[in-house]
Amino acid sequence: MSSLVESREGALVEDKMPTMDTHRGFVIKLLHNKRFLYLISIVGFLLLWEWAALYTSYAEYMPTPWEVLKELVRVTQKKLAGKDLWGHMWASIRRVLIGFALGSAIGVPLGLLMALSRHINALVKPVFDLFKPMPPISWISLSILWFGIGEQSKIFIIVIGALVPALINSYNGIRLVDPGLYDAIRMLGANRRQQLIHVTLPAGFPALFAGLQIALSVAWGCVLAAELVGARSGLGFMIILGMNTSRPALIVGGMVVIAITAFLITYTLSKVENVVCPWKVELPQ
Amino acid sequence: MSDETKLKDPLSLKIIPWVSIIGFFLLWELLVRTGLVPHVLLASPSEVGRLFIDKLTNPHPDGSLLMTHAAISLAEALLGYGLALLIGIPLGLLMGWFVVAEGLARPLFEMIRPIPPVAWIPLAIFWFGIGLTGKVFIIWACAVVPCVINAYTGVRMSNPTLIQMARTYGASDWQIFMKICVPSALPMVFGGLQIALALAWTTLVAAELIAADAGLGFLITMGRRLLRPDMIVLGMLMVGLTGYIIGVIIDRIERKLTAGLERGGVSS
Amino acid sequence: MIVDSIKIECRQVSKIFKQRGGSVQIPVLKDISISVLEKEFLVIVGPGQCGKSTLLRIMAGLETPTTGRVLLDGKEVTGPGPDRGLVFQKYTLFPWKTVMGNVEMGPKLAGMPRKKRRDLSQRYISLVGLEGFENAYPHELSGGMKQRVGIARAYANDPKVMLLDEPFGQLDAQTRYLMEQETTRIWASEKKTVVFVTNNIDEAVYLGDRIVTLEGKLPGSTANVYDVNLPRPREHTDIEFLELRHRITEETALLL
Numbered sequence: 001m002s003s004l005v006e007s008r009e010g011a012l013v014e015d016k017m018p019t020m021d022t023h024r025g026f027v028i029k030l031l032h033n034k035r036f037l038y039l040i041s042i043v044g045f046l047l048l049w050e051w052a053a054l055y056t057s058y059a060e061y062m063p064t065p066w067e068v069l070k071e072l073v074r075v076t077q078k079k080l081a082g083k084d085l086w087g088h089m090w091a092s093i094r095r096v097l098i099g100f101a102l103g104s105a106i107g108v109p110l111g112l113l114m115a116l117s118r119h120i121n122a123l124v125k126p127v128f129d130l131f132k133p134m135p136p137i138s139w140i141s142l143s144i145l146w147f148g149i150g151e152q153s154k155i156f157i158i159v160i161g162a163l164v165p166a167l168i169n170s171y172n173g174i175r176l177v178d179p180g181l182y183d184a185i186r187m188l189g190a191n192r193r194q195q196l197i198h199v200t201l202p203a204g205f206p207a208l209f210a211g212l213q214i215a216l217s218v219a220w221g222c223v224l225a226a227e228l229v230g231a232r233s234g235l236g237f238m239i240i241l242g243m244n245t246s247r248p249a250l251i252v253g254g255m256v257v258i259a260i261t262a263f264l265i266t267y268t269l270s271k272v273e274n275v276v277c278p279w280k281v282e283l284p285q
Numbered sequence: 286m287s288d289e290t291k292l293k294d295p296l297s298l299k300i301i302p303w304v305s306i307i308g309f310f311l312l313w314e315l316l317v318r319t320g321l322v323p324h325v326l327l328a329s330p331s332e333v334g335r336l337f338i339d340k341l342t343n344p345h346p347d348g349s350l351l352m353t354h355a356a357i358s359l360a361e362a363l364l365g366y367g368l369a370l371l372i373g374i375p376l377g378l379l380m381g382w383f384v385v386a387e388g389l390a391r392p393l394f395e396m397i398r399p400i401p402p403v404a405w406i407p408l409a410i411f412w413f414g415i416g417l418t419g420k421v422f423i424i425w426a427c428a429v430v431p432c433v434i435n436a437y438t439g440v441r442m443s444n445p446t447l448i449q450m451a452r453t454y455g456a457s458d459w460q461i462f463m464k465i466c467v468p469s470a471l472p473m474v475f476g477g478l479q480i481a482l483a484l485a486w487t488t489l490v491a492a493e494l495i496a497a498d499a500g501l502g503f504l505i506t507m508g509r510r511l512l513r514p515d516m517i518v519l520g521m522l523m524v525g526l527t528g529y530i531i532g533v534i535i536d537r538i539e540r541k542l543t544a545g546l547e548r549g550g551v552s553s
Numbered sequence: 554m555i556v557d558s559i560k561i562e563c564r565q566v567s568k569i570f571k572q573r574g575g576s577v578q579i580p581v582l583k584d585i586s587i588s589v590l591e592k593e594f595l596v597i598v599g600p601g602q603c604g605k606s607t608l609l610r611i612m613a614g615l616e617t618p619t620t621g622r623v624l625l626d627g628k629e630v631t632g633p634g635p636d637r638g639l640v641f642q643k644y645t646l647f648p649w650k651t652v653m654g655n656v657e658m659g660p661k662l663a664g665m666p667r668k669k670r671r672d673l674s675q676r677y678i679s680l681v682g683l684e685g686f687e688n689a690y691p692h693e694l695s696g697g698m699k700q701r702v703g704i705a706r707a708y709a710n711d712p713k714v715m716l717l718d719e720p721f722g723q724l725d726a727q728t729r730y731l732m733e734q735e736t737t738r739i740w741a742s743e744k745k746t747v748v749f750v751t752n753n754i755d756e757a758v759y760l761g762d763r764i765v766t767l768e769g770k771l772p773g774s775t776a777n778v779y780d781v782n783l784p785r786p787r788e789h790t791d792i793e794f795l796e797l798r799h800r801i802t803e804e805t806a807l808l809l
Contacts, residue, residue, distance in 0.1 A: 037388020122301035134525035243407035
């Protein structure tokens with residue numbers, strides 16, 4: 001006896017298992033329920049992890065989930081190389097903020113100028129393209145050579161990392177402004193200065209903001225990388241310390257904190273974007 | 286835009302880029318030669334050039350020829366990258382269509398996703414040491430993320446009308462997947478290839494800077510330890526150059542494949 | 554008999570587009586001479602790609618003619634300005650500004666103080682029937698509403714002539730009819746000289762005092778001129794309407 005069920009796309013189609021009785025039907029449906037599967041997945045993963053960490057030959061390489069938690073709590077209470085967890089977090093965040101601010105402060109205006117002036121573009125772009133393929137972290141040796149192992153060497157890397165996407169996005173954001181908008185504002189009587197203020201900047205802003213989001217993301221990756229190479233504080237320092245002292249719980253715990261922080265940063269920024277850019281840009285057809 | 290603004294590029298615009306590049310290298314050379322920038326801190330372009338020639342045949346002082354370093358770095362990066370494609374793309378495709386696949390894989394994926402690529406390095410080194418395995422693992426862990434995301438998104442963007450049409454002909458889930466979802470997802474998959482590659486290369490360099498005994502990142506670190514800025518700069522330039530070249534190659538491959546698909550008449 | 558004065562006219566306007574640094578030349582307009590009388594509603598009809606949008610842009614001052622001139626109130630047009638109100642086919646509203654922000658942009662650029670320009674803009678927002686939507690963003694509006702904003706934005710500068718470039722081309726048939734009626738209503742309550750470009754003969758007969766048809770191939774040149782003496786509001790189904798429509802359709806080689 002066949003029956004009709006609702007398919008994934010919402011249409012009514014024949015149930016391909018016409019002889020299913022209600023019990024097994026329920027189980028099959030449950031096994032296809034996303035939320036249930038998520039649950040199984042997470043629980044299964046945790047169990048597998050716990051088992052592998054305790055009973056397999058990998059035990060000494062794997063901290064149990066519980067051990068990771070305990071280690072994290074410990075680091076919030078006792079100091080690790082002079083700082084507790086929050087102190088290390090702040091050390092990293094502080095570097096990111098400074099580097100990001102500097103990198104954007106250079107990259108955004110420069111990208112703007114390059115988009116507005118063909119001469120400046122011709123001057124800067126070739127050198128910029130030369131540097132662009134070099135990953136920011138590859139500067140670390142030079143940076144440490146120049147600035148030592150202190151704050152400046154790391155901030156230098158972050159500045160480079162944040163500058164590139166900030167520049168590229170503000171450059172493209174300005175370049176790709178719908179030319180019709182310039183027609184419209186000129187018909188309303190705007191002079192060159194007014195065109196810049198009332199069309200160029202607002203029209204380019206969403207792309208610019210997207211560039212800032214990318215820059216912040218890159219900055220976060222850069223600070224970690226810089227801290228991994230040489231640092232005395234910070235979240236990157238924490239996990240390298242875990243590696244050097246064979247404390248896997250510290251490594252994994254640090255990774256968890258890093259991931260959560262990165263996620264919070266991205267999330268906050270996207271919320272800010274909704275407030276700051278409430279309009280949707282319609283792409284020129 | 287009126288045609289009045291589409292003037293022929295004045296000659297100045299054609300010359301300026303060259304002036305810029307040449308001027309940049311000249312300035313760099315002069316800064317080091319005249320001692321304005323101390324010799325310990327920076328090597329001049331001519332010195333880097335000489336080192337480049339030298340290291341083509343000379344394994345000193347870091348232990349390998351330049352091309353050996355480059356080859357090692359490339360091997361590690363491409364291996365991890367290839368594995369990421371092999372695992373990530375099918376996984377993402379399956380996750381996009383089959384509820385069971387998404388249900389089981391998604392939570393794990395969402396846990397891996399926010400981890401910045403470089404954060405894997407200490408764990409990988411702790412588990413696998415500083416050799417090939419560790420590096421490949423790191424590259425794989427970070428490159429797999431954009432592969433999955435792009436494959437997944439590509440499948441989700443399949444034309445629902447096509448799917449409904451296939452259903453009315455009685456196509457099974459698997460048939461729809463292979464014949465509609467996968468081909469529709471390919472453009473997005475290709476789009477993700479470049480991103481994953483850039484990520485793989487950057488992360489590899491970071492990993493080599495931290496712990497390695499060969500490779501371009503190692504060359505850069507050695508340069509610092511031996512206070513040889515010419516080695517550092519050479520390493521940096523080689524990293525940039527190699528990254529650029531493989532990017533171009535992947536782009537060419539991508540174009541050939543996409544063109545082939547279009548000619549083959551993939552339904553859109 | 555009072556002779557109406559000429560508000561805006563094109564004298565032997567030609568336009569040749571140069572591409573690739575001058576090696577490729579595309580003649581778009583040839584010897585166009587049109588006079589538009591004060592407060593007249595002139596419609597220019599032509600098929601796609603016949604240069605009519607270019608002609609309007611030249612009248613607006615966004616392009617310059619290769620030969621010939623455009624005179625507004627006797628003075629040559631040399632560049633864009635608020636004394637000509639241009640309504641775009643693609644609306645081209647400022648997406649980051651609300652309806653009010655868009656409409657008041659012209660007066661704002663001219664330095665009008667806030668209260669005055671708000672009141673002024675409010676008047677025009679009401680005129681086009683968008684009262685209540687002052688704080689909406691363009692992406693929240695339908696096509697017809699967006700175009701109303703475009704009209705209000707141009708009107709707010711008290712232009713000497715309104716130039717409309719296929720303003721209803723992006724709308725569906727229903728909305729298009731509605732907007733044609735609205736245009737007649739708005740124009741009746743605050744009369745301006747209008748040059749309206751369209752590819753739709755129905756629309757032309759419905760709206761215009763006079764219709765100029767352009768040849769259907771490049772370079773565009775004037776084909777015929779028709780006087781529309783039908784009283785407003787017009788009905789698409791009236792005999793006289795249909796007769797004129799038929800005449801125009803026959804005499805143009807257009808497939809509209």
